[in-house]
Amino acid sequence: MNIGDLYVPGDLFSDLFEPVASGPSLPVNYAVWQKICQQVPDGYKLPDLPVATLTLPSGDGR
Amino acid sequence: MRILLATYWLIPHVGGVWAFMDQIRKALERRGHQVDLLGHSPDYTRYHILNDGREFVKADVMPMIESKLSASGGMHYLDDPVIRQYETDRYCLELAAAYFGLGGYDIIHTQDVFSARSLSRVKPKHTPLVAHIHGSVAVELRAHFRDHPELGIGEQSPAWRYCHAIEYYGANSADIAVTANQWMKGLLTRDFDVNPSRVEVFPYGIEIETFRARSLPMTPVCKPVGKKVIACSARLTFVKGIDLLIAALAQLKAIRQDWVCWLIGDGELRADLERQARELGLQDEIVFWGFRQDAPALLAMSDIFVHACILDNQPISVIEAQLAGAAVIVSDAGGLPEMVEHGRTGIVFPSRNTDMLRAHMNYLLEHEAYRLQLADSARQWAASHWSMEAMMGRLDGVYATAGRIASGGGRGEI
Numbered sequence: 001m002n003i004g005d006l007y008v009p010g011d012l013f014s015d016l017f018e019p020v021a022s023g024p025s026l027p028v029n030y031a032v033w034q035k036i037c038q039q040v041p042d043g044y045k046l047p048d049l050p051v052a053t054l055t056l057p058s059g060d061g062r
Numbered sequence: 063m064r065i066l067l068a069t070y071w072l073i074p075h076v077g078g079v080w081a082f083m084d085q086i087r088k089a090l091e092r093r094g095h096q097v098d099l100l101g102h103s104p105d106y107t108r109y110h111i112l113n114d115g116r117e118f119v120k121a122d123v124m125p126m127i128e129s130k131l132s133a134s135g136g137m138h139y140l141d142d143p144v145i146r147q148y149e150t151d152r153y154c155l156e157l158a159a160a161y162f163g164l165g166g167y168d169i170i171h172t173q174d175v176f177s178a179r180s181l182s183r184v185k186p187k188h189t190p191l192v193a194h195i196h197g198s199v200a201v202e203l204r205a206h207f208r209d210h211p212e213l214g215i216g217e218q219s220p221a222w223r224y225c226h227a228i229e230y231y232g233a234n235s236a237d238i239a240v241t242a243n244q245w246m247k248g249l250l251t252r253d254f255d256v257n258p259s260r261v262e263v264f265p266y267g268i269e270i271e272t273f274r275a276r277s278l279p280m281t282p283v284c285k286p287v288g289k290k291v292i293a294c295s296a297r298l299t300f301v302k303g304i305d306l307l308i309a310a311l312a313q314l315k316a317i318r319q320d321w322v323c324w325l326i327g328d329g330e331l332r333a334d335l336e337r338q339a340r341e342l343g344l345q346d347e348i349v350f351w352g353f354r355q356d357a358p359a360l361l362a363m364s365d366i367f368v369h370a371c372i373l374d375n376q377p378i379s380v381i382e383a384q385l386a387g388a389a390v391i392v393s394d395a396g397g398l399p400e401m402v403e404h405g406r407t408g409i410v411f412p413s414r415n416t417d418m419l420r421a422h423m424n425y426l427l428e429h430e431a432y433r434l435q436l437a438d439s440a441r442q443w444a445a446s447h448w449s450m451e452a453m454m455g456r457l458d459g460v461y462a463t464a465g466r467i468a469s470g471g472g473r474g475e476i
Contacts, residue, residue, distance in 0.1 A: 017130045026129055029122035040160045040184055046153050047131060051231050052139055054223040
């Protein structure tokens, strides 16, 4: 971790995650996360659900 | 224009993706564009913009990503270590790209399905995205799973399905995907359900004059007197089929001894291949040169070039061999048959068929005039077909089309 690390509540930045979940407090580089939050597009979420749920057009995943 | 060339893989690297990125960076800059290069750092701990030194340390965000995904429940796909590795790294790439900022680019040009999918999710909607697909992650991973049954990954496993999902969503996330040959396009559209209307096909190009300058005889290596040189330039990895070439050379030695073989390249199988050569009594016929800066000069001294791979797309080594004036023999694996016209600009043999490979090598050694004719035809054809100018012209057209699609609102989310 770098200079700027803070322990923050685990539910911080939950807007970026789906489904929303909180965890224990975590060490993060707060400045980095702040900049990410400012610059991701509206509605951006992690994880990438279509890939994550392995949703495929043919449904068989050959 | 301001252009971002991006990959999930390491930059710089010895592999072909990095070589391609560096090559088109130079070509784009000569045309007056400003180019940034985004990718994993060589030590795998960061993403970086290589040309200006900006860095994004993965450890700065990974604890939060891991914690959130673990706490959210229901994400059982992440129990699979293969998927977990790729996906968490890919999410880091998304956050890194957002951190660096994508708003200033006129074109984003990714070099793999991971970065294509990731950057499509964090780029401004009206920024065109072009995805070059240099190989099939799914095919390579599934081959790895088959070769390692101890991993327990079969066709019903999440990791198997993940391969399909990332190939599908990666290629379809771009305004235009580009492949170097019809084989790769067919693989994407037939096996991974990628929409054919999104895929453009045009071959790689290389700086031919630069290559020719590097082919000048500035090397300490001399061609052995009275011997023909059979060369192969490739990473010494399983898919390159070097073991098949060595097996065919053992057969050839039983017929004739007027040749040596130069293996140019290095890789994880080197010790195994050297042992195979010794066990077949080929230690005096095969030279393992390792990685060589003077590879073009070695190719220029070669009479026959063999690429016996079991899976490959459009290897630069075959292009270089054609330009260097060697008679080329390639297997029919992957995109290789599209690189030669059998009997006119090269020879194609069935992949893994060492008897046929031995027969073709023997024929070319026996028939000097035919070998020279093949080499000459290939050299003339290669000079126009693999031209960098031709490739950049096609790429200009793709950038323009992608720009029109993106300014019209893009292809829509998938």
